[in-house]
Amino acid sequence: MSTTNNLHPNGVEVSEELIEVTGGGLRIAEIVIVGLLGLLVCPPLLILAVIVAVPTLAVVLAVAAVVAAVAVPAWLIRKLLAHHRAHQSTLFLHRVVR
Numbered sequence: 001m002s003t004t005n006n007l008h009p010n011g012v013e014v015s016e017e018l019i020e021v022t023g024g025g026l027r028i029a030e031i032v033i034v035g036l037l038g039l040l041v042c043p044p045l046l047i048l049a050v051i052v053a054v055p056t057l058a059v060v061l062a063v064a065a066v067v068a069a070v071a072v073p074a075w076l077i078r079k080l081l082a083h084h085r086a087h088q089s090t091l092f093l094h095r096v097v098r
Helices: 011-041 043-097
Strands: none
Touching: 011 043
8 A cells, every 4th residue: 555656757857858948948049049140140130129129128127127116115015014914913812812
């Protein structure tokens, strides 16, 4: 009645999973490299990409900074208040039991 569960996969299973998981990342890297080489071959497209990408990236980073400046303090306050509420509720229950 003793069944053994194989919790530790062998090396072949791990390597197969690793190849499967990283295969998509390698494909994306190949596409990015080909895209960059295409932009280097055709300089007007590189200039256009920089003119569009750099301001877009700057706007995205600015918006992310503003959102983070508002969201992080709100999240911290909610977490802090929830922590204190949890302690008050247990203190209340201890008083009720007595």
